[in-house]
Amino acid sequence: MNITQDKIDNLNSVLTVKINPEDYKERVEKAIKAQAKKAKLPGFRPGMVPAAHIKKMYGKSILVDEVNTILNDTLSNYITDNKLEVLGQPLPKVDDSKEFNWDFTDDFEFVYELGLAPQFELEFTSKDKLTYYQVKVDPGTLASRITNLRKSYGKMSNPDVSADDDVLYADLKQLSADGSVFEGGISATASVRLDQVGDTKIKKSLIGLKKEAVVNVDLQKAFDGNATIIAKVLNISEEDAQDLKSKFQLTVQNINRLEEGDLNQEFFDKIFGADVVKTEKEFKEKIKEELESMMVQNADQKLQADMLQFGLEKAKLSLPDQFLRRWLKATNEKLSDEELAQGYDDFARNLRWTLIENKIIKDNKLEIKYEEVFAAAKNRLDSQFRMYSPQPLSEEQLGQYTAQFLQNKENANRIFEEVKAQHVFEYLKGVITLDKKDIQYDKFLDLK
Numbered sequence: 001m002n003i004t005q006d007k008i009d010n011l012n013s014v015l016t017v018k019i020n021p022e023d024y025k026e027r028v029e030k031a032i033k034a035q036a037k038k039a040k041l042p043g044f045r046p047g048m049v050p051a052a053h054i055k056k057m058y059g060k061s062i063l064v065d066e067v068n069t070i071l072n073d074t075l076s077n078y079i080t081d082n083k084l085e086v087l088g089q090p091l092p093k094v095d096d097s098k099e100f101n102w103d104f105t106d107d108f109e110f111v112y113e114l115g116l117a118p119q120f121e122l123e124f125t126s127k128d129k130l131t132y133y134q135v136k137v138d139p140g141t142l143a144s145r146i147t148n149l150r151k152s153y154g155k156m157s158n159p160d161v162s163a164d165d166d167v168l169y170a171d172l173k174q175l176s177a178d179g180s181v182f183e184g185g186i187s188a189t190a191s192v193r194l195d196q197v198g199d200t201k202i203k204k205s206l207i208g209l210k211k212e213a214v215v216n217v218d219l220q221k222a223f224d225g226n227a228t229i230i231a232k233v234l235n236i237s238e239e240d241a242q243d244l245k246s247k248f249q250l251t252v253q254n255i256n257r258l259e260e261g262d263l264n265q266e267f268f269d270k271i272f273g274a275d276v277v278k279t280e281k282e283f284k285e286k287i288k289e290e291l292e293s294m295m296v297q298n299a300d301q302k303l304q305a306d307m308l309q310f311g312l313e314k315a316k317l318s319l320p321d322q323f324l325r326r327w328l329k330a331t332n333e334k335l336s337d338e339e340l341a342q343g344y345d346d347f348a349r350n351l352r353w354t355l356i357e358n359k360i361i362k363d364n365k366l367e368i369k370y371e372e373v374f375a376a377a378k379n380r381l382d383s384q385f386r387m388y389s390p391q392p393l394s395e396e397q398l399g400q401y402t403a404q405f406l407q408n409k410e411n412a413n414r415i416f417e418e419v420k421a422q423h424v425f426e427y428l429k430g431v432i433t434l435d436k437k438d439i440q441y442d443k444f445l446d447l448k
Helices: 021-038 051-081 139-152 200-205 227-234 238-243 265-272 280-315 321-331 337-363 370-388 395-407 409-431
Strands: 002-007 012-019 086-092 108-116 129-136 155-157 167-174 187-193 214-217 248-259 433-440
Touching (some): 002 051, 012 051, 021 051, 051 086, 051 108, 086 321, 108 321, 139 280, 187 227, 187 248, 227 238, 280 409, 321 337, 337 409, 370 395, 395 409
Parallel strands (some): 129 433
Antiparallel strands (some): 002 012, 012 108, 086 108, 155 248, 167 187, 214 248
8 A cells, every 4th residue: 555645735735545455355355254244144044154155245345345444544644644734624536537346456546635724833922913992881872771671661551643663553464566455465463663664764654653544665665675574574484575575555553652661769679679779870870880891792802803804914824725615515515606606705714713723722832621611511501591591500400411512512612612712812812912992882883
């Protein structure tokens, strides 16, 4: 057996593996004898089937299996022994001019393409600078949060005339092109939330309505083409909602309004507990504090995104793009050329950053412990359970669920990657110079 590497360039290689009968003959004979002992065939006692009979019936498939096993082991060992950093997996080069007889005397030659990871040096120091935004609550965001809280603990009323942010309980009937009701068309009785209506002109037409008022509405335009909202209002599929062109007749049956709760002690106690907050000023300060605590996560996410972009520009990594495109097509049968063209840049960007993360981990000997992965998975599951049940799970139950969750390789890999990313983020935060800058939340949202 012989394996050789032909290096095309720094990112592409070709491996040629030659296998002759001496490499596989003994293995094939052993496999045939083993199968003969286990075979149950008519006319033969169990375990007494002659090896020659097994070879005649199944010898070719056994040979194929054994050669494939030798081939895979050889490729894997060669890559490991030569410390090749391979991207994706080796891709076989098909040569239609070569045909094997599989008659136990063949000399086999297999050729594989390899995509290699780029070799690079990358060092982050205090000379590298990034802006770290310290997000502050702007008056509009604070007012909006307080309004939402007051509505959450407010009272429902049924005014005579609709106003902004009301909910119209209405009958909806599909219209024909001439404006008449389409017989046999879509009809529904649903709640139409005015705060979801994006078109200013249509929203204005829905304000000031009384019960039994009738207006014609273009739902696609009203909800900015949001198929999810339209589907829910009309009780149809999102696919049908996406293609819907008709206008609808809307007849108001009732008007619902959620009145804001009073800023009194009862309201403060419901939100924060008895006597934690006693004045409107304290209430606003508490809400502001909670919002800014949440906004730390937004700031960290922005910094992570900026670090990623900074690292990519600093490293300027090249990839074996043509190989990777072929590999993606070969390993994803349903992937169309159009989907590949649209998604490849994002795939390559993420791959480059993964290579950078791995180098940071390796060069700086950052250790990722199982306990950290377990704790991260445990916190994730705890948050999910709390969304559906006010009663938290016991530590023992949560631990059992976490262990089961991590037995799934895909789950374990995903959480590991998240912990790894956090390690890299914290490391870079401690190395790069962070230029701290205060910014109001509404301005922060405008940043790219």
